[in-house]
Amino acid sequence: MGFPRPDPRSQKRPPLQVHPDLQESRGSRWILPIYVVEELQGAKQYYIYKERCVFCDIIRQEADSGIRVVAENEDFMTLAPYAPRFPFETWILPKRHESAFENSSSHMFENLAKALKLLLMKADRVLDNPPYNLVIHSSPVQDPNNEHYHWHIEFMPKLTKTAGFEWGTGFYINPTPPEEAAKFLREAGVEEPVPAGVR
Numbered sequence: 001m002g003f004p005r006p007d008p009r010s011q012k013r014p015p016l017q018v019h020p021d022l023q024e025s026r027g028s029r030w031i032l033p034i035y036v037v038e039e040l041q042g043a044k045q046y047y048i049y050k051e052r053c054v055f056c057d058i059i060r061q062e063a064d065s066g067i068r069v070v071a072e073n074e075d076f077m078t079l080a081p082y083a084p085r086f087p088f089e090t091w092i093l094p095k096r097h098e099s100a101f102e103n104s105s106s107h108m109f110e111n112l113a114k115a116l117k118l119l120l121m122k123a124d125r126v127l128d129n130p131p132y133n134l135v136i137h138s139s140p141v142q143d144p145n146n147e148h149y150h151w152h153i154e155f156m157p158k159l160t161k162t163a164g165f166e167w168g169t170g171f172y173i174n175p176t177p178p179e180e181a182a183k184f185l186r187e188a189g190v191e192e193p194v195p196a197g198v199r
C-alpha cells in the first residue's frame with residue numbers, strides 16, 4: 001500500500017485573503033499604506049488645481065476614447081488604468097461620484113457584483129485562472145463624504161513577480177500596454193452559467 005497522494009482535482013485557489021487598506025495600529029491610530037496615501041494626496045492636489053475629481057475626469061476621458069474600457073454597466077465602468085503598475089491591472093469605478101464604498105445604494109452593489117463577476121470571468125478566460133489581489137480603495141473613515149476622492153476596486157492578477165527594482169524604487173516595469181490588456185479582456189467572450197433547474 002502506497003502513501004496517499006494529493007488529489008490534483010482538489011487543488012484550488014488559495015483561500016481569499018483580505019488586505020484591508022485601513023489597518024489599526026497600536027494605540028487605536030489608523031494607518032494607511034503609502035500608495036493609498038499617495039493616491040489620496042494626488043487626488044486632493046488635482047482637486048485643488050482643477051476643482052474636479054480626477055477619477056470622474058478619468059471616467060469621462062476613457063468613455064470618450066474607449067480604448068482602455070473593458071466593460072460598462074448602468075453604474076460602473078471597468079477599465080485598464082492609463083499607467084498600470086502590473087500587467088492586466090484593472091479598475092472598477094462607480095460612474096457617478098461617490099467618495100466612500102459604504103455610501104453606495106443596494107442597487108449599486110448589485111451592479112457592482114455583476115461588474116466584478118464579469119471581470120473575473122473574463123480574466124479567468126484570458127489569463128487561465130490567475131491568482132489575484134482585489135483591493136477596495138475608499139475614503140478614510142474620518143472623511144467619508146468629499147469631492148476629491150472616488151472609491152474604486154483595483155484588480156491585480158499575479159502574472160509576474162515584482163522584483164527588487166520595483167520594491168526598492170517604486171517604479172514599476174509593466175510589459176503589457178493597458179490598451180492591449182483592455183482589448184483582450186473586452187473581447188473575451190464569457191457565458192453566463194445557466195442557473196440550476198433552467199434549460
Ligand SMILES: [Zn+2]
Nearest residue numbers: 053056097150
Ligand atoms: Zn469622482
Ligand SMILES: [Zn+2]
Nearest residue numbers: 039137152154
Ligand atoms: Zn486606488
